[in-house]
Amino acid sequence: MTGLLKDIGLSHDLAVLIAKTIGVFVVGGFGLLWTLLGIWLERKWAGRFQDRIGPNRVGPFGLIQTVADTIKILLKEDIMKQGIDRWVFNLAPILSVVAVILIWAVVPFSPAWIGTDLNIGVLYLLAVGAFGTIAVIMAGWGSNNKFALLAAFRAVAQLVSYEVPMVLALLVPVLLSGSMSTQEIVRQQHIWYVFAVPLTVLIFLISSQAETGRGPFDLLEAESELVSGFHIEYSGIKFGMFYVAEFLHAFTAGVLTAILFLGGWRGPFAEDVPVLGFLYLMIKGLFVYWVLVWVRMTLPRVRIDHLLDFNWKFLVPVGLINLLVVALVWKLIPGTDQINSTADALVPTLVLLLVNVAMILVIGALLAERGRRERARIQARVAGTDLPAEALASAAD
Amino acid sequence: MELTVESVVFLILSAITLGGGLLVVTTRNLFHAGLYLMLSLLGVAGLFVLLAAPFLAGVQVVVYIGAIAILIILAVMLTPSVTQMPAIFNRNWALNLALAVLFFVLLVSVISPALDDLGVDNWSANFTEDSPAAVPADSIVQLGKDLVDPDQYMLPFEVASVLLMAAMIGAVLLVAPGKAGDEGGDE
Numbered sequence: 001m002t003g004l005l006k007d008i009g010l011s012h013d014l015a016v017l018i019a020k021t022i023g024v025f026v027v028g029g030f031g032l033l034w035t036l037l038g039i040w041l042e043r044k045w046a047g048r049f050q051d052r053i054g055p056n057r058v059g060p061f062g063l064i065q066t067v068a069d070t071i072k073i074l075l076k077e078d079i080m081k082q083g084i085d086r087w088v089f090n091l092a093p094i095l096s097v098v099a100v101i102l103i104w105a106v107v108p109f110s111p112a113w114i115g116t117d118l119n120i121g122v123l124y125l126l127a128v129g130a131f132g133t134i135a136v137i138m139a140g141w142g143s144n145n146k147f148a149l150l151a152a153f154r155a156v157a158q159l160v161s162y163e164v165p166m167v168l169a170l171l172v173p174v175l176l177s178g179s180m181s182t183q184e185i186v187r188q189q190h191i192w193y194v195f196a197v198p199l200t201v202l203i204f205l206i207s208s209q210a211e212t213g214r215g216p217f218d219l220l221e222a223e224s225e226l227v228s229g230f231h232i233e234y235s236g237i238k239f240g241m242f243y244v245a246e247f248l249h250a251f252t253a254g255v256l257t258a259i260l261f262l263g264g265w266r267g268p269f270a271e272d273v274p275v276l277g278f279l280y281l282m283i284k285g286l287f288v289y290w291v292l293v294w295v296r297m298t299l300p301r302v303r304i305d306h307l308l309d310f311n312w313k314f315l316v317p318v319g320l321i322n323l324l325v326v327a328l329v330w331k332l333i334p335g336t337d338q339i340n341s342t343a344d345a346l347v348p349t350l351v352l353l354l355v356n357v358a359m360i361l362v363i364g365a366l367l368a369e370r371g372r373r374e375r376a377r378i379q380a381r382v383a384g385t386d387l388p389a390e391a392l393a394s395a396a397d
Numbered sequence: 398m399e400l401t402v403e404s405v406v407f408l409i410l411s412a413i414t415l416g417g418g419l420l421v422v423t424t425r426n427l428f429h430a431g432l433y434l435m436l437s438l439l440g441v442a443g444l445f446v447l448l449a450a451p452f453l454a455g456v457q458v459v460v461y462i463g464a465i466a467i468l469i470i471l472a473v474m475l476t477p478s479v480t481q482m483p484a485i486f487n488r489n490w491a492l493n494l495a496l497a498v499l500f501f502v503l504l505v506s507v508i509s510p511a512l513d514d515l516g517v518d519n520w521s522a523n524f525t526e527d528s529p530a531a532v533p534a535d536s537i538v539q540l541g542k543d544l545v546d547p548d549q550y551m552l553p554f555e556v557a558s559v560l561l562m563a564a565m566i567g568a569v570l571l572v573a574p575g576k577a578g579d580e581g582g583d584e
Contacts, residue, residue: 013402088432119537123455130463134435137470141428149474156471160464180537 020116027104027115031252035244038251039066041286042293049297076236081144084233089142093234093241096135100248102128107255108183110265110277121182122170125256126163129211132249133159136220136230139242143233151229154304155213155220161311162210162217168319169204172197172326173260178337186264190345194261196352197326199359201261203319208253209292210311213246216299217307254289255281262288318363329355407447414440431470435462452537 040055040063047054055062080089105115106124118124133156140152174180176196177188194201213220221229231242258264262284265277302310330336333348417437421430438461445454487493506512512520543549 085428088428118451120451120455123452123459127455127458127463130458130467133463133467134432137467137474138432141470141474153471153474156467160467163463 023115024105027107028101031101031104031248032244034251035248036066036070039069039247042247042289045290045293046297049294070240073240074237078238079233079235081233083144085142085144087142088138089233090238092135092139092142093231093238093245095131095138096245097241097248099128099131099135100245100252102131103252103256106182107252107281108186108259108264109281110274111183111187111271112274113278114183117181117183119179119181121185122174122180125182126167126170129163132245135245139234140230143230145233147227148230148232151220151222151232155230157304158210158213158217158219158307161308162207162315165203165311165315165319166207166211168316168323169200169207170260171323172200175323175327175330182259182264186259186266188339189263189266190339190342191349192261192263192266196349197261197322197356198353199318199322199356199363200326201257203315203322204257204261205288205292206315207311208257209295210307212250212253212292214250214292215296216302218296218301219304219307222301250292251285251289254287254292255285257288258284322359325355325359326352403447407444410440410443410447412440413437414444427473428470431466431473434469435466438462438466450536452540 043065044054044062055065058065058068080086103125106118106121108114108117136155136159137152140148140150140155143149173185173193176193177185179185179188210217219229221231231239234242258281263280264284265281267276267280270277270280329352330348333351335344336348339345339348414437417433417435417440420433421437424430424433438457442454442457442462445451445457506520544554545551
């Protein structure tokens with residue numbers, strides 16, 4: 001691309017600038033266009049999980065339902081009530097979409113296709129994640145609404161808390177590949193990291209589900225408690241932007257999992273045919289996204305104190321120990337700094353897999369023991385009263 | 398001065414940084430001040446990118462915008478009564494201004510070689526002008542190695558770790574209900 005522009009007589013700087021600008025439009029446009037299809041796909045899946053059909057009226061199989069919804073939402077009245085903080089209120093939805101689109105800059109679609117191969121790729125992911133949190137704060141504050149403000153508090157508590165286990169999980173592929181560049185992490189996965197560090201994948205999936213604010217962690221917009229949360233005052237396309245940001249963030253979480261743990265564009269002949277790499281990445285990303293939708297549609301919402309307890313008392317310690325153990329084992333296995341083929345990666349992967357299984361067994365045993373203690377505690381209290389055990393259990397929280 | 402792409406970008410980023418900083422101290426609304434602070438910090442991150450220090454830029458955004466500024470804003474949101482500032486909040490502004498100017502002069506004297514020319518030794522930082530292309534591509538790897546190298550920065554690194562650890566334990570102790578340790582967690 002840059003070469004072509006230089007051939008028609010542009011200077012190097014200008015050619016790079018034009019090529020990058022086009023890249024921005026292509027990557028951002030792809031993300032936004034994909035939303036049109038993706039929302040339909042998610043609603044179809046959600047329908048199946050809940051034993052219904054899902055959208056099926058507009059177009060064949062309801063395919064252009066999202067287009068119809070988009071037109072509807074564009075035509076809706078844009079309500080700006082008195083007392084809002086005008087600039088903050090209007091900037092928040094834009095910022096929330098931008099925060100997600102920015103992630104796509106470091107997504108390696110194929111060996112050659114990547115927006116920018118930053119050598120701080122993983123750190124960049126965390127950095128742009130911060131903008132999403134700011135968007136939530138701005139929406140909650142700018143709305144001048146108590147429910148929106150309360151929801152923003154809860155959202156920030158959740159987003160900031162779950163960033164910790166997410167960082168701890170992100171550090172593991174960085175450790176294994178010896179690089180923070182997303183492209184390099186994909187290149188180093190001669191054997192997918194999911195086989196070496198399944199516990200890390202689990203931590204990453206849980207925390208990214210919480211970061212995207214989807215069920216069972218959808219307290220950001222608990223409609224039964226906070227009347228839809230921090231975006232309660234938004235109508236029309238501004239609400240639509242929050243919706244798109246949430247959807248795209250969830251799908252991006254799937255793609256990131258595919259990049260970091262499922263080998264990204266890796267697959268047969270992907271090195272020679274770039275389109276194949278893109279296809280592989282999309283298929284893997286969609287699979288992870290499907291799992292996330294499955295979880296979202298299956299589990300009930302958790303309470304805010306349980307949510308934070310689960311993070312700080314379970315996920316963070318597990319993430320810390322996991323990181324320490326993986327780092328130690330990785331250092332103890334000889335030859336892990338020179339992995340250039342599948343054969344090189346075989347032994348370290350097997351060792352790490354064994355260690356991971358052992359860790360998962362220990363954690364499972366600890367959890368079972370805790371569950372037993374909790375049940376015994378409730379049983380002991382039931383013995384003195386004539387209440388059913390369930391009533392005491394819910395009163396004990 | 399020759400007007401290259403770098404210098405234009407530098408001017409824009411400086412304007413963002415300084416303008417944001419100025420708005421932080423002049424706006425009457427504390428929440429807006431927090432947002433302007435983020436803008437200013439983002440400008441600093443941009444300057445780091447311009448200096449071919451992407452790691453510092455990333456850390457700047459993650460730590461300062463993603464953590465510190467968000468905490469500041471959260472604290473502001475929890476106390477809506479102080480959000481609107483009265484006419485003059487800080488009565489020591491004259492002293493503060495003097496200190497700020499003094500600090501500015503100190504920084505400039507270290508950065509610029511002017512004092513060296515006047516005959517003051519060992520004061521100027523002697524910054525050299527490297528082109529961004531001269532910065533090694535694996536500067537992050539080098540940074541990581543230097544941080545834990547006993548001959549380089551291991552001691553400050555460990556001291557900082559202990560300090561942060563102490564702060565963390567202190568924070569936990571401050572908010573611990575009654576006697577600590579009755580709810581031990583899972584590990």
